[in-house]
Amino acid sequence: MLLFILRRLILIVPILIGLTLLLFVVARLLPGDPVGLAAGPNASAETIAQLRQEFGFDQPLPIQYWTYLTGLLQGDWGTSVFTRRPVFEDILTFLPATLELVFAALLIAIVVGIPLGLLTAVYRNGVLDYVTRTLALGGIAMPRFFLGLLLQLAFAAWLGWLPLSGRYPFIEIPPETVTGFYTIDSLIAGDFYAFRVALAHLALPAFAMALSPLATIMRMMRASTIEVLQQDYVMTERALGLSNRLILFKYVLKNAMTSTLTVIGLYVSWLLGGTVLVETVFDWPGLGLYATQAILTQDFMPVIGVTLVIAIIYLITMLVVDVLYGVFNPKVRYE
Amino acid sequence: MTLLKISNLQLSMRSYEGETQILHGIDLAIERGEIWGMVGETGSGKSLTGLSISRLIPTPPGRYLAGSIEFQGKDLLKASEQEMRTLRGRHLGMIFQDPTTNLNPVFRIGTQLIDVALHAGHADPSVLGLSPGASRREFKRAARQTAIDMLAKVGIPEAAKRIDDYPHQFSGGMRQRVLIAMAMIGKPDLLIADEPTTALDVSVQAQVLRLIHDLVAERNIGVLLITHNLGVVAQICTHVAVMYRGRILEAGRVDDVLKRPSHTYTRALLDSVPTAHTKRGELRGLSDLSPEAFA
Amino acid sequence: MTVQHPITIPTRSQSARMENWSRAFYRFRQSWLSVIGLAIVLVLIVLAILAPYIVPYPEHVEGATNTAARFLPPSAEAWFGTNELGQDIFSLVLVGSQVSLFSGLAVVFIAIVVGTTVGAIAGYFGGWIDEVLMRLTDLLLTIPSLILAMTVAAALGTGVFNMIVAISITWWPAYARLVRGEVIGKKEEQFVVAARALGAGWLRILCRHILPNIVSPIVVKASLDMGFAILTVASLGFVGIGVKPPTPEWGTLLSGARSYMPDYWWTAVAPGMAIFLAVFAFNLLGDGLRDILDPKARR
Numbered sequence: 053m054l055l056f057i058l059r060r061l062i063l064i065v066p067i068l069i070g071l072t073l074l075l076f077v078v079a080r081l082l083p084g085d086p087v088g089l090a091a092g093p094n095a096s097a098e099t100i101a102q103l104r105q106e107f108g109f110d111q112p113l114p115i116q117y118w119t120y121l122t123g124l125l126q127g128d129w130g131t132s133v134f135t136r137r138p139v140f141e142d143i144l145t146f147l148p149a150t151l152e153l154v155f156a157a158l159l160i161a162i163v164v165g166i167p168l169g170l171l172t173a174v175y176r177n178g179v180l181d182y183v184t185r186t187l188a189l190g191g192i193a194m195p196r197f198f199l200g201l202l203l204q205l206a207f208a209a210w211l212g213w214l215p216l217s218g219r220y221p222f223i224e225i226p227p228e229t230v231t232g233f234y235t236i237d238s239l240i241a242g243d244f245y246a247f248r249v250a251l252a253h254l255a256l257p258a259f260a261m262a263l264s265p266l267a268t269i270m271r272m273m274r275a276s277t278i279e280v281l282q283q284d285y286v287m288t289e290r291a292l293g294l295s296n297r298l299i300l301f302k303y304v305l306k307n308a309m310t311s312t313l314t315v316i317g318l319y320v321s322w323l324l325g326g327t328v329l330v331e332t333v334f335d336w337p338g339l340g341l342y343a344t345q346a347i348l349t350q351d352f353m354p355v356i357g358v359t360l361v362i363a364i365i366y367l368i369t370m371l372v373v374d375v376l377y378g379v380f381n382p383k384v385r386y387e
Numbered sequence: 388m389t390l391l392k393i394s395n396l397q398l399s400m401r402s403y404e405g406e407t408q409i410l411h412g413i414d415l416a417i418e419r420g421e422i423w424g425m426v427g428e429t430g431s432g433k434s435l436t437g438l439s440i441s442r443l444i445p446t447p448p449g450r451y452l453a454g455s456i457e458f459q460g461k462d463l464l465k466a467s468e469q470e471m472r473t474l475r476g477r478h479l480g481m482i483f484q485d486p487t488t489n490l491n492p493v494f495r496i497g498t499q500l501i502d503v504a505l506h507a508g509h510a511d512p513s514v515l516g517l518s519p520g521a522s523r524r525e526f527k528r529a530a531r532q533t534a535i536d537m538l539a540k541v542g543i544p545e546a547a548k549r550i551d552d553y554p555h556q557f558s559g560g561m562r563q564r565v566l567i568a569m570a571m572i573g574k575p576d577l578l579i580a581d582e583p584t585t586a587l588d589v590s591v592q593a594q595v596l597r598l599i600h601d602l603v604a605e606r607n608i609g610v611l612l613i614t615h616n617l618g619v620v621a622q623i624c625t626h627v628a629v630m631y632r633g634r635i636l637e638a639g640r641v642d643d644v645l646k647r648p649s650h651t652y653t654r655a656l657l658d659s660v661p662t663a664h665t666k667r668g669e670l671r672g673l674s675d676l677s678p679e680a681f682a
Numbered sequence: 683m684t685v686q687h688p689i690t691i692p693t694r695s696q697s698a699r700m701e702n703w704s705r706a707f708y709r710f711r712q713s714w715l716s717v718i719g720l721a722i723v724l725v726l727i728v729l730a731i732l733a734p735y736i737v738p739y740p741e742h743v744e745g746a747t748n749t750a751a752r753f754l755p756p757s758a759e760a761w762f763g764t765n766e767l768g769q770d771i772f773s774l775v776l777v778g779s780q781v782s783l784f785s786g787l788a789v790v791f792i793a794i795v796v797g798t799t800v801g802a803i804a805g806y807f808g809g810w811i812d813e814v815l816m817r818l819t820d821l822l823l824t825i826p827s828l829i830l831a832m833t834v835a836a837a838l839g840t841g842v843f844n845m846i847v848a849i850s851i852t853w854w855p856a857y858a859r860l861v862r863g864e865v866i867g868k869k870e871e872q873f874v875v876a877a878r879a880l881g882a883g884w885l886r887i888l889c890r891h892i893l894p895n896i897v898s899p900i901v902v903k904a905s906l907d908m909g910f911a912i913l914t915v916a917s918l919g920f921v922g923i924g925v926k927p928p929t930p931e932w933g934t935l936l937s938g939a940r941s942y943m944p945d946y947w948w949t950a951v952a953p954g955m956a957i958f959l960a961v962f963a964f965n966l967l968g969d970g971l972r973d974i975l976d977p978k979a980r981r
Contacts, residue, residue: 067824074821082837189715189969193962195913197920198936198954201943209944284488291441291483292503292569293476302502306493325826329917333940343829344921347836355833363824381493382553 053378053385060371064364071363072124072356076117079352107133129360130353134346139357142342147361148232149219150338153330154323155233156258158316161265166312169273170300173281184270191267196326200260200333207256215253217335224249257334261327265319272315276308283307309380317373324362388460390609391417391440391577396454398435398444398633409435411633412454417577417609417626422600424620424641425613426656427630428673433613436630437579440611441479442471458577477507477514480570484582486562490554496565497534497550500572504530504537507573514574537568541598560591564598571602578602581613596623617660621645629653706974716970722963730779742769743777745928753946762952766942771935771952778930778953782960785846786912790904792850797857798900802888804858805865816862819855827852828917835923845924849914853907860903864896898975905971909964916957932957 095103104110111119120130129139172181208216220226220234227237227246234250280286281304289299328340339358346354378385398410410432417423425433438444440456442463456463458478463471475481483489491499508515508526515529531550538546541564554562563583570578580599584592600623603610612624620627620641627645628638629652637650648654652673659671710716729736737743739760748768756763762771804815822830835848868874869892877887918924919933932953939950 067821070817070821071824074818075825078834082834189965190958190962193909193913193958193965195916195920195954195957195961197917198950198957201936201940201950201954205944205947284483284485285491287443288481288483288489288566288569289491289499291443291475291481293472293474293506293573294502295472295506298502303491303494307491321826325828326917328828328832328921332921344832347829347832348922350837352833355829359825359829362826362829366824366826383492383555 053375057371057375060374064367064371067367068360068363069121071360072121073117075356075359076120079356080113080116103133107131124360129357132346132354133351134349134354139354142354143339143357143361146337146339146342148229149336150324150327150331150340152233152235152254153257153261153327153336153338154320156235156254157261157265157323158320160258160262161269161319162316165266165269166273166305169270169312170277170305170308172270173274173277174300176278185274188267188270191263194263195329196260196264197329197333199263200257200330203256203260204333214256217333219253219336220250226250257330257336260330260333261323265316265323268315268319269312272312273308276311277304280304280307306380310377313373313376313380317370320369321362321366324365389416389457390419390459391415391611392455392457393436393440394455394457396436396439396456397452398432398439399450399452401448401450406450408452409633410439413633413635415628415635415638417611419576419607419609420603421626422603422610422612422624424624424627425611425630426615426617426620426627428615430632431630432633433615433630434581437481437581437611437613440577440579441475441481442466442468443481473510476503476575477510477573478576480573480575480578482563482566482570482578482580482583485586486559486566487554487586489566490562492554495551495553496538496557497531500534500537500550500565500569501527501530503569504533504572508533533572534568537572538565541565541568541571542594543568560587560594563587563591563595567595567598567602574606576608578608578610579613580610582615583612584619585614585616592619593622599623617645617656629656709974710970713970713973715966716973719963719966719968719970722959723967726779726783726960726963729776730783733777733780737773737776739770739773742767742773743928743930753942753949756948763946763948765935765939765949766946771949774930774935775932775952775956778932778935779956779960781842781925781929781931782912782915782933782957785842785849785915786908786964788846789849789853789911789915790907792846793853793857793907794900794904796850797854798861798893800854801858801861801863802865802893805862806869806884806888806892808866812862815858819858822852822855823859825852828914831914831918832921832923835918840924840926842925842929845915845918849911849918853911857900857903860899861896864899865892868892868895902968902972902975905968906965908968909961912964913957913961 101110109116123130127140129143131137132139132142135142168184172178172184175181204216207214215221226234227241227243227250230237230240235247235254238244238246238250286299286304289303290296326340327336327338328344330336331338331340332344339361343355343358346352346358393413393415396410396413397408399406399408401407413432413436415423415436425436427433435444439451440458440463451464454464458474463474466474490496504515505526508517508530512519512521512526515526515533517525517529521529535546535550538550543549543561543564549557554565557565563586567583578599583599584595587595596619599610599612602608612619614620624641626639627641629636629644629650631652637644637648637653644653645657648657655671655673659673661670710720734740742748746769748764751760751764751768752766754760754764754768760770760772762775765771765774800815800819804812804819831848831852833848834851835845838844838848865888874887874891877891882891915924916931916933916936919931919935920937922934922937925931925934935953936950936957939946939953942949
């Protein structure tokens with residue numbers, strides 16, 4: 053098992069290198085001049101040339117790439133033409149906010165989706181089943197940004213139950229950074245007021261992100277559970293007197309998890325890549341906003357940097373999913 | 388008291404085409420120590436009879452029109468689901484045909500065995516050798532020990548080690564033994580075996596049948612062995628019932644029925660079994676008998 | 683005691699293929715959700731095609747403003763109200779459907795063409811061609827699609843066409859993988875071996891023999907993808923990349939409406955609901971198609 057994990061981790065490296073090459077080539081091939089844009093419309097030719105040299109854009113392409121690659125490994129991910137800060141620093145600033153959002157969304161989706169899937173499979177064609185399935189169909193079709201807007205309208209503007217936007221109230225000081233997650237950091241500091249505030253701010257955006265994965269996870273779980281319930285071994289378990297609750301929540305759950313696991317893995321990429329849509333609506337200072345601003349100013353270093361980070365997280369997630377496959381289905385264990 | 392007494396059991400099943408009556412008044416009585424074979428073609432209703440005893444047929448598509456199933460004097464058709472669950476595993480054991488699909492593949496066999504043992508133990512702690520006031524930990528430990536003992540008894544070598552193995556690490560014959568262990572661990576009084584040897588090859592089949600025979604001798608239980616294989620019936624059954632289309636055409640001691648069959652259908656069944664002397668072209672099926680003869 | 687009946691072979695009223703289709707149609711009709719999806723999709727398509735002719739206020743779509751009538755709530759004259767420029771939102775949303783639907787269709791179409799080509803070649807020839815093509819495909823799949831699409835679209839510049847190209851670039855790898863898998867599966871079947879033995883070239887084998895047999899999973903995936911393609915188009919618009927005013931597009935309309943929340947909520951609700959409805963309908967349709975075309979997905 054350990055060997056398997058190690059092997060997979062090592063394999064990630066060439067993938068990332070290939071990725072950087074691809075991204076670099078794409079970035080350079082695309083029309084666009086970040087330096088020109090950053091310098092502004094009134095800049096003189098010398099200023100632009102100077103800026104270009106500053107950012108290393110005057111070197112031939114392969115040298116630029118090599119500089120970039122070696123720099124990556126040392127922690128130098130280039131500099132953002134727009135913010136004038138090292139990309140690495142920028143990413144470290146914005147990553148925790150996005151991760152907190154993605155984790156919260158995934159948590160909601162799993163905690164609600166899996167039990168609902170189980171129950172609607174057991175009580176098929178009941179009221180709960182029809183209602184949930186229709187809501188699920190709607191949930192998948194609902195655009196995250198529109199849902200966010202609606203949630204804002206309903207819960208912040210009209211009902212006033214939850215804050216409108218942001219991670220934390222402007223005038224207050226967020227908890228001391230340990231993980232970068234306001235919710236966890238406040239718990240670590242024992243500050244329950246801060247925890248409640250952070251949670252309140254997290255609620256709406258997390259839910260806006262969570263609905264689509266929740267719906268899909270629920271549907272997947274329902275389908276697998278229905279299939280599992282028809283298996284012979286479930287009949288044997290019933291025939292020997294085991295209670296329905298035990299059969300469902302101990303046995304059937306484990307049997308049905310593998311396909312759902314695949315869905316969860318795929319959704320991590322969807323979540324990470326699409327945070328910008330919700331971050332925009334809620335003014336959530338995350339990686340998505342940073343990347344989008346970089347894209348709009350054709351500032352490619354940050355874009356590559358953000359893509360790399362997301363790719364790393366995605367690859368590690370798929371590794372975790374593969375390991376969990378082995379946990380849930382002993383036949384595929386890599387020992 | 389008769390261990391199991393089925394009287395005039397009538398069952399119908401509903402499908403898209405409407406409701407069809409499957410069992411047309413089954414009468415059967417099984418005493419302790421008896422191994423009843425139930426033979427018949429596919430679709431004759433043998434499996435449904437077996438499932439009915441444990442009340443495993445869901446009653447929306449199924450409906451019992453009449454009759455009773457008395458187990459140690461208690462009518463199971465009138466029992467509550469709670470009561471049935473207490474009986475299953477503890478007093479009624481059941482094994483099914485395909486050992487590959489009847490064990491949950493992602494759990495160790497020990498887990499499944501222990502859960503059944505715990506279930507039976509909670510209903511009756513003496514099954515595990517415990518007194519009623521035993522603690523949770525004692526229950527778990529006793530259940531595990533009982534499981535290991537049971538595995539050894541059914542002939543699994545190195546039971547203490549293999550209890551933590553997964554089903555795919557066992558061969559087909561061993562899996563069926565594990566299933567028999569699971570069915571017997573609660574010390575049931577009646578074992579219902581639905582085609583237990585059909586998926587096994589002949590040599591393994593003989594071992595499994597011997598196992599069942601020894602269990603009966605040792606614990607004086609009753610067995611309902613559902614099969615379409617007359618050879619199996621001849622080997623270990625003490626009594627046999629011949630089923631056809633939801634009716635029992637003939638029933639009695641196995642010697643009587645097999646050697647001196649009184650019903651044409653039974654005779655046709657026996658005739659269709661090929662022997663070493665059957666010549667080519669002499670194979671007889673049942674197709675040249677019209678169904679209406681036994682309606 | 684046997685009874686003999688003369689056996690007659692029933693004659694077909696339709697060819698076997700027609701029978702398959704009519705059976706499929708019948709199964710499709712069984713699920714009323716799918717039928718609703720199909721109905722809504724048809725309505726949307728018709729509306730999109732007829733939009734320029736039936737739009738109530740064509741001048742607003744062109745860019746004309748009517749500041750006197752700004753921010754009017756929904757009424758008989760303006761079903762979805764008016765926006766900050768006094769333009770009728772219903773007209774904007776209606777014409778916007780052209781952009782969204784057409785773009786979505788185009789994206790899926792291009793993705794199928796490119797993806798099938800790449801996947802078929804990779805699957806059929808195998809070896810290093812397969813390796814190289816699949817490495818490239820996998821790399822593209824590792825990049826989060828929205829970011830890639832945004833990057834390419836931003837670099838190419840505004841406009842519907844650029845946006846379609848950008849999104850298609852992120853969409854084709856999934857089809858390539860699907861087709862590759864299917865081609866590898868069909869490659870060793872008897873009918874392919876027979877064709878090869880008869881001297882057929884690779885192009886002929888692929889086009890005439892293999893591809894027609896793998897249409898089903900592609901259609902299933904395409905129908906399930908349509909909704910999400912439209913969603914991606916709207917997402918790009920929302921972020922501000924893609925189409926430029928005055929061309930109305932659901933995502934850009936929604937984005938513009940954000941500034942006027944919550945007082946003038948109808949400016950956002952109309953385009954948002956349009957996106958939702960279109961995606962919802964296409965998803966229902968896609969589910970229905972999948973249920974009849976993909977035997978493994980039977981509930």
